[in-house]
Amino acid sequence: MASALTDKLTRLVKEMRGQARITESNVTDMLREVRMALLEADVALPVVRDFIARVKEKALGQEVLGSLKPGQTLVSIVNRELAATMGEGVADINLAAQPPAVILMAGLQGAGKTTTTAKLAKHLIEKRKKKVLTVSGDVYRPAAIEQLKTVTRQAGAEWFPSTPDQKPLDIALAALDYAKKHYFDVLLVDTAGRLAIDEALMKEIKDLYAALNPVETLFVVDAMQGQDAINTAKAFKEALPLTGIVLTKLDGDSRGGAALSVRQITGAPIKFAGVSEKLDGLEVFDAERHAGRILGMGDIVALVEQVTAGVDIEAAQKLAAKVKSGDGFDLNDFLSQIQQMKQMGGLSSLMDKLPSQLTAKAGALDMDKAEKDIKRKEGIIQSMTPLERRKPELIKATRKKRIANGAGVHVQEVNRLLKEFEQMQGMMKKMKGGGLMKMMKKMGGMKGLGGGMPKMPF
Numbered sequence: 001m002a003s004a005l006t007d008k009l010t011r012l013v014k015e016m017r018g019q020a021r022i023t024e025s026n027v028t029d030m031l032r033e034v035r036m037a038l039l040e041a042d043v044a045l046p047v048v049r050d051f052i053a054r055v056k057e058k059a060l061g062q063e064v065l066g067s068l069k070p071g072q073t074l075v076s077i078v079n080r081e082l083a084a085t086m087g088e089g090v091a092d093i094n095l096a097a098q099p100p101a102v103i104l105m106a107g108l109q110g111a112g113k114t115t116t117t118a119k120l121a122k123h124l125i126e127k128r129k130k131k132v133l134t135v136s137g138d139v140y141r142p143a144a145i146e147q148l149k150t151v152t153r154q155a156g157a158e159w160f161p162s163t164p165d166q167k168p169l170d171i172a173l174a175a176l177d178y179a180k181k182h183y184f185d186v187l188l189v190d191t192a193g194r195l196a197i198d199e200a201l202m203k204e205i206k207d208l209y210a211a212l213n214p215v216e217t218l219f220v221v222d223a224m225q226g227q228d229a230i231n232t233a234k235a236f237k238e239a240l241p242l243t244g245i246v247l248t249k250l251d252g253d254s255r256g257g258a259a260l261s262v263r264q265i266t267g268a269p270i271k272f273a274g275v276s277e278k279l280d281g282l283e284v285f286d287a288e289r290h291a292g293r294i295l296g297m298g299d300i301v302a303l304v305e306q307v308t309a310g311v312d313i314e315a316a317q318k319l320a321a322k323v324k325s326g327d328g329f330d331l332n333d334f335l336s337q338i339q340q341m342k343q344m345g346g347l348s349s350l351m352d353k354l355p356s357q358l359t360a361k362a363g364a365l366d367m368d369k370a371e372k373d374i375k376r377k378e379g380i381i382q383s384m385t386p387l388e389r390r391k392p393e394l395i396k397a398t399r400k401k402r403i404a405n406g407a408g409v410h411v412q413e414v415n416r417l418l419k420e421f422e423q424m425q426g427m428m429k430k431m432k433g434g435g436l437m438k439m440m441k442k443m444g445g446m447k448g449l450g451g452g453m454p455k456m457p458f
Helices: 003-017 024-040 045-057 072-087 113-128 144-155 168-181 199-214 227-239 259-267 289-296 299-308 311-327 333-342 347-351 356-361 367-382 386-390 397-407 411-431 436-442
Strands: 101-106 134-136 158-160 185-191 216-222 244-248 270-274 282-283
Touching: 003 311, 024 045, 045 072, 045 259, 072 259, 072 289, 101 113, 101 199, 113 134, 113 144, 113 185, 113 216, 113 244, 113 270, 113 282, 134 144, 144 158, 144 282, 158 168, 168 185, 168 199, 199 227, 216 227, 244 259, 333 386, 333 397, 333 411, 367 397, 367 411, 397 411
Parallel strands: 101 185, 101 216, 134 158, 134 185, 216 244, 244 270
Antiparallel strands: 270 282
């Protein structure tokens, strides 16, 4: 996510925090670096100029000059102005209309419109409890209609059939009529894209807009396009009254310019951000939290939301009760912990939301290798019989060989997994009956915390 921009601004943040006092000279030096970082990230020049002017005006005001901690104050100004550039707070999707509320999805080919349509359908079903119908008006791109059918089914919504020999306007009107008769809350219309803006594309989408009178017209833009994304967004804004932007591929190796430019260039708020290829990889866009990520401050709120959504609370409570009662922690429990990690989006997704100083310490960790290791562990346990999972002590040489063959790994990897399991099992035993504090003391966890630590009731 905007890794180059994040790295540069994080370094500047550290330098700014070290300033004893703020002067016009060091503010000018710092802003020169910020300007270069933004331009290299493909942020539009008018946006950069406006941003720098706003930061400079506030940085040289009494708010900073009279501050006891000018470096920290300056960081907060940069953070606040980044958020203001991308739009204040959260812009929720508008469904205040006589059902069905029509949402028109616009954008160029390859931006991720069809997948985003399904992601939005899933979001509306799960978060807003709506009955959703999707339809494809893309009669030009091969397999576009079938793609929407597939992802709509995966999202849990209903798909309205269309064929390449139909006219997009006829398809959309038929879908709207069907949605009214079958009491759908929302109709999502996936429109055709082009490789570049042309007159035919604009006329078609204008006609669709006029006929459907959508409550939302969302422009789907690829964050990896950089400056091109801004030019495209501007052209669509001139053709249509856009109500919101959806930034896709924010998890990719993008330079981040689109996120900072598109709001100011179009005047339309960023409503959603695509953060993974999975259908649940759509986040409501929060400008303040995204600004924090860009500055390397992380997004702890999003991290908590992701973990909470991914954790099976009932399963976690059962495991806690099992450990407390002294029942053995077995390989089924170990497998459950691995699967919980996958449901949370994996290591890389979690790491992306941590502050940069924490991720820097884990910089040597190869995320791809770690993710593969987790999958390998899952495969090894799934190659065991139910009895072996309940009683790992039964797994001797011949069983290890069979399990390794079943999982497609070497016997050494089975041994490594069993050793890791034994270590975790040992930790769980020490937690039985409140032995966690004793275990921490043995590990040196209480060292350096001072002698005034109160005795705990364990």
